[in-house]
Amino acid sequence: MPELFSEEWMQGFKEEWNKEPELVEELEKIGFNSTIAFGYDGEDAPRGVLTVENGHATAGEAYNGQELSWDLRATQKNWEAWMKKPPGLMGLGMAYTSRKLRFEVGDYAGMIKDPRMAGPFIKSFTVMGRV
Secondary structure, three states: OOOOHHHHHHHHHHHHHHHOOOHHHHHHHHOOOOOOOOOOOOOOOOOOOEEEOOOOOOOOOOOOOOOEEEEEEOOOOOOHHHHHOOOOOHHHHHHHHOOOOOOOOOOOOHHHOOOHHHHHHHHHHHHHHHO
């Protein structure tokens, strides 16, 4: 298994993302475009970036100074736990309020209040577990 959030891992995430209709189709309906970074708490920069255009993942790569719409951070232990057992809406809320999941860039509150985005966000953890 490739290292979490490495370029190879992000490529696998991109492929799995595009196989999941609950992500692609739902985000396509709202014209979702975003550059989403993933990394670890305490590090200066994220490790991996997923580019999404109209709901479809178009690039999965290492962070290279890209302008980000979202930058999600957690400990490696928490990322791995969420990939084994994806959190639901309540679990994500608790992770956010307890700072186990941090948004260095992006508006968690705005996203989670919009059911068109909240459902796919939760589903993305399931997809991560497939990589």
